[in-house]
Amino acid sequence: MKKYIVLFSTLLFSQLLFSQSEIVPERRTQKTFAKIDYLSIDLPLNPLGLDDPNMGLTGIHYNLYINEWAYTGLGIYGAVSGNKGGFFTLGINAGIKKYLNKQFYIDTGFHFGGGGGASAPDGGGAFILPHVNLGYQFENFSINSGWSYVNFFDKGNIKGHQLNVGLEIPLDFNYADYSSSETELDINSLKKTNWNVNSKRTSLMLHVNNLKIKGKSKDTNGKKYNGETIRLAGFELANYINKNWFAFLKLDGAFSGIDAGYMDVFLGGGYHLSMNKNRTNLLAKFGIGAGGGGGVDTKGGFLIYPDISIEQKLFNNIYLSINKGFVMSPDSYFYTSSLGAGIKYYIDRNGTISEYENHTKGKIKGFEFIVKQDLYFNAKRDLNPTENLHQISLQINVDLNKNIFAVGQTSFANFGNAGAYAEGLVGLGVKTKYYFNTSTRFFAQIIGGAAGGGNISTGQGLIFKPSLGFNYKLNKQLSIRTAGGYVKAKGENLNSAFINFGINYSLSFLNLK
Numbered sequence: 001m002k003k004y005i006v007l008f009s010t011l012l013f014s015q016l017l018f019s020q021s022e023i024v025p026e027r028r029t030q031k032t033f034a035k036i037d038y039l040s041i042d043l044p045l046n047p048l049g050l051d052d053p054n055m056g057l058t059g060i061h062y063n064l065y066i067n068e069w070a071y072t073g074l075g076i077y078g079a080v081s082g083n084k085g086g087f088f089t090l091g092i093n094a095g096i097k098k099y100l101n102k103q104f105y106i107d108t109g110f111h112f113g114g115g116g117g118a119s120a121p122d123g124g125g126a127f128i129l130p131h132v133n134l135g136y137q138f139e140n141f142s143i144n145s146g147w148s149y150v151n152f153f154d155k156g157n158i159k160g161h162q163l164n165v166g167l168e169i170p171l172d173f174n175y176a177d178y179s180s181s182e183t184e185l186d187i188n189s190l191k192k193t194n195w196n197v198n199s200k201r202t203s204l205m206l207h208v209n210n211l212k213i214k215g216k217s218k219d220t221n222g223k224k225y226n227g228e229t230i231r232l233a234g235f236e237l238a239n240y241i242n243k244n245w246f247a248f249l250k251l252d253g254a255f256s257g258i259d260a261g262y263m264d265v266f267l268g269g270g271y272h273l274s275m276n277k278n279r280t281n282l283l284a285k286f287g288i289g290a291g292g293g294g295g296v297d298t299k300g301g302f303l304i305y306p307d308i309s310i311e312q313k314l315f316n317n318i319y320l321s322i323n324k325g326f327v328m329s330p331d332s333y334f335y336t337s338s339l340g341a342g343i344k345y346y347i348d349r350n351g352t353i354s355e356y357e358n359h360t361k362g363k364i365k366g367f368e369f370i371v372k373q374d375l376y377f378n379a380k381r382d383l384n385p386t387e388n389l390h391q392i393s394l395q396i397n398v399d400l401n402k403n404i405f406a407v408g409q410t411s412f413a414n415f416g417n418a419g420a421y422a423e424g425l426v427g428l429g430v431k432t433k434y435y436f437n438t439s440t441r442f443f444a445q446i447i448g449g450a451a452g453g454g455n456i457s458t459g460q461g462l463i464f465k466p467s468l469g470f471n472y473k474l475n476k477q478l479s480i481r482t483a484g485g486y487v488k489a490k491g492e493n494l495n496s497a498f499i500n501f502g503i504n505y506s507l508s509f510l511n512l513k
Helices: 002-023
Strands: 028-030 032-041 055-065 070-081 088-099 104-116 131-137 142-151 159-170 173-175 184-186 200-214 229-240 245-256 263-275 280-292 302-315 318-328 335-349 361-379 387-399 404-415 422-431 440-452 462-473 478-489 495-512
Touching: 032 070, 032 142, 055 088, 070 104, 070 280, 088 387, 088 404, 104 142, 104 387, 131 159, 173 495, 200 245, 200 318, 229 263, 229 335, 229 422, 229 440, 245 280, 245 422, 245 440, 263 302, 280 318, 302 335, 361 404, 361 478, 387 422, 387 495, 404 440, 422 462, 462 495
Parallel strands: none
Antiparallel strands: 028 173, 032 055, 032 159, 055 070, 070 088, 088 104, 104 131, 104 404, 131 142, 142 159, 184 361, 200 229, 200 335, 229 245, 245 263, 263 280, 280 302, 302 318, 318 335, 335 495, 361 387, 361 495, 387 404, 404 422, 422 440, 440 462, 462 478, 478 495
């Protein structure tokens, strides 16, 4: 009898262990790389018949490998030299990278996007940018250079061949299937799996910033500003290299204070100092990037961003942040004092071993990355005739629970004679469970924020966009997405119904608690 009890207990214990391991999602790895590139574009004669200087564009890209030699991703460009400060674009990448040996490779690819600005002859904003590059692989990065061709083909007049140079850094990440989202796990269960590695720290912040214009800053008509304040909203993403040093990407758009259309994008680094048992943080940051639009004269668009922030913990991993700094051109031709505030969320992700604090649990958090094409029906203009507006859009959803998600979105016009129009929006959404054999999920969202440029009637730039739609699953990570809604500018004439269609890429990350 004792033998049977021992055998039964062993089988039961084994089954419990097996069941426990079954609920821990598999940790997968996605190979990716980030790229920074530069190209100098020859511009046509301006309306006065004068020769404009070349426009220097710098791009920031993030690409996923589909297999060992093909990739796809997203990229944003901004003007940093010439006289077109405020010229920005957003687009999708696709390419093939084949190694000739361990060091040299050929990279041929294609970029399609939309955007414009700074009185450039961008037409509707749609453009193509193919390239063929020769690259050299170092131990931790690679460089490449070669031929590229740009064509703003929707009634634009920017077209030509040029050289480009680029720097690439591998940024692989671990993830779990999106179906595991909102699963809570004990840290001891995770330590028995391949999640038992060092975690990575990431922070996400939604913020508002006030840029007090100072010095001899002027608008594009040569008129000196008289203490105006540009009010911006945006977000900041930071990844920690170690406990103190981090790299960040920051994007802001104006919603009040001046004519709509001002935007800036910064890439940089900083140092993080914690005190008061990690409840209070001091951060020093420095970024370089591009900015302009809204009638602000930033020359070529190259800006720097020194900043100091203080953060105070509110609860869990959520902090209140207050920042003070400057947004300016290096020679102070454009010069502002920055003061802002934001809500920041820290994530210790994709590992069980954290150098920041002791964790007892983990939770799988879902993220959705959506690339879509918007169509605004009869979008009102300030001066030009009313017509439809098309734009390419990137939306990122962060699941707060099984049914509520936070939204961040940026969009750039690509058809409809409004190439300089862009949006930067945030908000909230709700979604249902899956229906029709777990293939279809419905959602509703309301977002708002900064928009302007391209002669679209948005006034100082504040818009709101409620919408309804659904996703239809193609596989574990990809789904087709469509939605319809309404866009309204506060106090101005943009007041249009819209529809959009896109692709939704879904995955989850382990977040320590």
